[in-house]
Amino acid sequence: MSILSVEHLRKSFDGEMVLQDVSFTLEQGECLTILGNSGSGKSTCLRCLNQLALPDSGAIYFEGKNTLEKGYDVNYLRSKVNMVFQSFNLFANMDVLKNCTLAQRKVLHRGAVEAEAVARRELAKVGLQEKAHAFPASLSGGQKQRVAIARSLCMDPSILLFDEPTSALDPAMVAEVLRVMEGLRKEGVTMVLVTHQIEFARRISSKILFLHQGKVNLFGTPKEVFASPTPEFASFLALEGK
């Protein structure tokens, strides 16, 4: 059974169709990258997966249950399907450790000792164990994003969503975040990624989904999509300079 299955997703903003009949599946341990031009609906598609955006219609099956059905516990979904944002969204009023323990305590109801141990383990994984008591404002962009990734990992997520995680970073800091993501990939963390780092996506992804004007234009392994691009995908690649 696929861990995530998206069927006939539709979403509009103020009457403008952003997603039109988007369907795809994600298997455990896969890394799916959604590519597309600005306005193609890729971020909206990602945000629908943990319902930060609410689709108009369609179905999203997670662990075999339709998450869009009435009565489905959205907070449970979000605790299992976390998002890492372009703008980090670390809690500005808490230090790094508290950022990593808050949801563990309040959502997973872990004890203080366990939550801190988990947080320190995940911070070590992203190489920031010594920043446990720093506040977000004192970190560099790359460090913030690594903390954000550690914060998500603390939740033992089933799927990690990355919404343009390096787009707000200085070029020098992009590499450190991509390195962490590659490490997660090797560990077999299931992830869905929206990015403009095409070479990275090609290297890391098991599947690529190319959205064009809110529709699935191409879906397949990197090998397949780069070997036989549609005209739209070819012009997208040309535009991105690859």
Place this chain on the structure above:
Amino acid sequence: MNLGEDIATLLTTYWKEFLLGTAGTLLLSVVGTGVGLLLGIFLAMGKRLRPKTGDPWYAKAGKGVLHGFCAVYSAVVRGTPMMVQAILFKYGTMALGVNWNDILPGIDVFNGWMVAGLIVITLNTTAYMGEVVLSGLQGVDPGQEEGARSLGLTSAQTFRLVVLPQALRNAIPTIGNEWIVNIKDSSVLNVIGVAELYFEAYMAANTSYAFMASYLIIAVIYLLLTLGSNLVLKLIGIKLEGRSIFRFTHGARRAQA
């Protein structure tokens, strides 16, 4: 008699009254600001309530009524002078059978009218604090809420643990300002006989006939209170500013720069 002598005489005769008046004024400003802030948080929450698509009809109706009440309360209280509110409160409650003289009788300053004054200044400050908290909330990056919700925190947890603390931090200078305003504006409560500083000066002036001296004395006391408060606020500000917790910046913008 000259002014200097008047002041000296007043201070020796009425020093206790001026002291009690100062205590009354401080009590009114501290309670009014503190409790007003607490209630103001709820007022701001009420003003932010909006029916959502998908809410059942009763939730929509409930939110609509609460939002309407908070909006009207805020507009009416901020749109009328506190002196008029105090008078209306006095006669309104008396018409309902409340006898403020019977509440805490026999105590000089902290009598029933002080209780009435505390209620009036608190209800009045609540309306302003609602706006203060509201603008503080608007200053919090919406990404903070998204970050919390995307980890599975409920909207109530998100508000209480992530958004509100940052909003209050943003609002500290304005909250301090409300306190200073309350020190001065509590003087209008003399119209319902609240024993604050102005009230005591009025009594002293009318028994001694040293009008200029009486009001000069309290002018100086008011000035000392506000300057002192400003100093306290500044010290609090410096103390908070020194801690990195209170240096909020928005990472994305900074990283791009």
